[in-house]
Amino acid sequence: MVALARLLRKILPWGRAEGEIPSDPEALRAAFRARYHSFRLLLTANTRALEAMSEMERASRGDRPFGMSFVRANLTSVSVNVFRIIKHLDELAPGKYRVLFTRFREIQDRIQEELAPHPLAEADRMVYPLSQVDKHMADIVGSKMANLGEIRSRLNMRVPPGFVISTKAYRRFMETNQLQVEIDRRLQAAKPEDMADLYALSTSIQQLILRAPVPEDVAQEIQAAYQELEKELGEGLTVSMRSSALAEDAAGTSFAGQYRSVLNVNKESLLEAYREILASKYNVAAMAYRHNRGLRDEDIAMCVGCMAMVQAVSSGVMYSRDPLSIRDRSVHINAAWGLPKAVVDGTVTPDLFVVARDPGLRLLRSEIRTKDKAFVCYPQEGVCRLDLAGEKATMPSLTGEQALELAQLAVRLEEHYGGPQDIEWAIGPDGQIYVLQCRPLQQLESKGQKEVAREAQTSSRVLLAGGATASPGVGVGPVFKVQKDADLLRFPQGAVLVASQALPRWAAVLSRAAAVITEHGSVTGHLANVAREFKVPALMGLAKATSVLEEGRLLTVDADARKVYDGRVEELLAEIQSGPLIMEGSPVYKTLHAVMTHVTPLNLIDPDSPLFRADKCRTFHDITRFAHEKSVEEMFNFGKAYRFPERTSKQLLCDVPMQWWVLDLEDGFSGEVEGRFVRLEQIRSIPMLALWEGITAVEWEGPPPVDAKGFMSVMVQATANPALDPSMQSPYANRNYFMISRNYCSLNSRFGFHFSGVETLVGERAPENYISFQFKGGAADFPRRVARAVFVADILRGHGFRAELKEDAVFARLDGGDETFMCNRLRLLGYLIIHTRQLDMVMANPATFQRQREKILMDLERLGSGSARNHVRADSSN
Secondary structure (H helix, E strand, O other): OHHHHHHHHHHOHHHOOOOOOOOOHHHHHHHHHHHHHHHHHHHHHHHHHHHHHHHHHHHOOOOOOOOHHHHHHHHHHHHHHHHHHHHHHHHHOOOOOOHHHHHHHHHHHHHHHHHOOOOOOOOOOOEEEHHHOOHHHHHHHOHHHHHHHHHHHHOOOOOOOEEEEOHHHHHHHHHHOOOHHHHHHHHHHOOOOOHHHHHHHHHHHHHHHHHOOOOHHHHHHHHHHHHHHHHHHOOOOOEEEEEOOOOOOEOOEOOOOOOOEEEEEOHHHHHHHHHHHHHHHHOHHHHHHHHHHOOOHHHOOOOEEEEEOOOOOEEEEEEOOOOOOOOOOOEEEEEEEEOOHHHHOOOOOOEEEEEEOOOOOEEEEEEOOOOOEEEEEOOOOOEEEEEOOOHHHHOOOOOHHHHHHHHHHHHHHHHHHOOOEEEEEEEOOOOOEEEEEEEEOOOOOOOOHHHHHHHOOOOOOEEEEOOEEEEOOEEEEEEEEOOOHHHHOOOOOOOEEEEOOOOHHHHHHOOOOOEEEEOOOOOOOHHHHHHHHOOOOEEEOOOOHHHHOOOOOEEEEEOOOOEEEEOOOHHHHOOOOOOOOOOOOOHHHHHHHHHHOOOOOOOOOOOOOOOOOHHHOOOHHHHHHHHHHHHHHHHHHHHHHOOOOHHHOEEEEOOOOOEEEEEEOOOOEOOOOOOOEEEHHHEOOHHHHHHHHHHHHOOOOOOOOOOHHHHHHHHHHHHHOHHHOOOOOOOOOOEEEEEEOOOEEEEEEEEOOEEEEEEEEOOOOHHHOEEEEEEEEOOOOHHHHHHHHHHHHHHHHHOOOEEEEEOOEEEEEEEOOOHHHHHHHHHHHHHHHHHOOOHHHHOOOHHHHHHHHHHHHHHHHHHOOOOOOOOOOOOOOO
């Protein structure tokens, strides 16, 4: 590159003595090829940087999920390509714009500050007794366990005794085993929207964690806390170990059922269960949930709660209010036999008890279902599923008194937290009620069955009716049945998920689903919770769904009316309203917007402004805009300022009565051209051929008739400015030069008193394409030359150019058109170069100018460049 810089200093006007002409044509050609190569690389980098910026701007609308890997990948693409732009510009003009390197580093530093992980609250202990935990400790023990500690200590409700393994232990585990760097590397390379890739990624990361040993100091703290629990409750007790990740059970991000809980764990399995729960941070459902909700992986530490195991007789989930009606203040209790796993996992359709609050707590109604399965604890460790038959399956799982007692707890919890609550509970063998979990309840407004029936009358056939509205709304799509995890890999965008059980892991594809239908499950299950968060219509407990609904059949699911229709029901779809943007307000969304303030805003707009300077670039977009403008300028100046030696170019054989010379930069000729001449059929330069079509499209009829005033103007100008005299001796006076490659062309031409220049790049990559045009001179007096410049500028603006006037000169630019469009505009320029010369001499004669104007506009229409009549001022001659 140093050698190239020396060579350029020798051959460029600003690098050599006045009038010095290099004697080696091949050195000139080689230098220009190197320069042209840098220019093309700059344009390619510019295109890629702008493409990445466009991706970020599309994502910033918030209507599709994306994760931090998307943000980082696009930032990397932008920064790498912006740096390349600066480097290639420095090759075009060594040292001239080096301040851009400084501006780049400053912008990069500001972006890195935005990307830095939010500092996690520092826990001073690895393990906390639950009796010492309250809601203010959510940042170090997770919201789930912080809420349970609060309920136990502040409200004196029954919560199983236990302890919490904090964020400090999590960080110790990750740092000791050096896991985070490797996990970050794998996350960055992954494609979370690809389910197959997500499964492979999930498996690999979970295996990393499961194989890693628990650090000795962490293990000792966990075992010591368990021993303290044994002293309180008796030797050999078993515990439930539950995830309590940061952001879990927070408002709007429940993570319902996305992480692992291990029930009925004995002393020997504590550390193994702890690792399993840590690894569950990276199970498929949890990773998909974080991606779809815009949560940053680095902001989530996994804490684990350990509580004495409750040998539940019955259990379930209750909502302090109806999740589907903001106006309904009644308490909704779902209950089943045994552990609450059967309810939250959607294994059974539980009993429903609705308790009214006013004028006092009273059982409003109960719906007793057949509960044919139950989960119970093994005597030593673990749980098993029992099949229930006979009277037990159809008996109410709660008495009326128990339902009222549960409702009273729900009302107290709502009053304490100041909003509706989602509460998991269990009744022990002693008849006591234990609170196992409490989190904010998200409410949605459902239209209700009667209201929907009034609003939407349809003749479409109802395939199924019934079940429970787990998430309101209407969805349409083909049936896709899910029975096993492998089915999720094939789940298509916009399908209706149909399954027997409402398993939490089906949530991994909710962002793709148009609706959900399950034969079992209820409004209180984990899948129902997540469906409401994602605003996906869901019907649960709909009998015979998997047998009646055929794979691939198009359905309309009306979850409000609890009906499934055959085909597409337009009357119902008209009622669909788009919900809030899924990413809006999420941590990843906020991070994207924060970094974009340093990337996409464009402050340098006007190249003619005195503030259009390298040191004024405040964003990456500013740098791309500035560098692109200056790179074209540097290339144009090279072609315009350097007088090419005659032996470096070939004379074009043509019928046009002017001399045209062509310099092939690399691949502008179809092959090796011998001798001094080149024929048109030997030229393969796309932009030159387009220009030539315009130059030769309409034969020039000679200068327009000039009156005495116009003739005298020409004579005065020629006398006053001898440099304009075409009879002055110069080897270049009557020559017009093309510098070409396959996609590049620079034309510097002089026609009598008129000077024009075109520099253009035209190829398949539309964002790289551009045309730069300059037009100046004339033989008439200054006002007429200005009037002619106004006329030309108006034509160019009417055809999409950005045209500026500087006295009697026109400077025009056009960027980003496809190959066909750009060639069309080059034909227009070729025509104008030929047919507007000497037009300045008649600009003071309105009648003559009007005739010339009409002819030019008609010719342009015949050329197929479109009409510019509405854009060209009829009074340009004034």
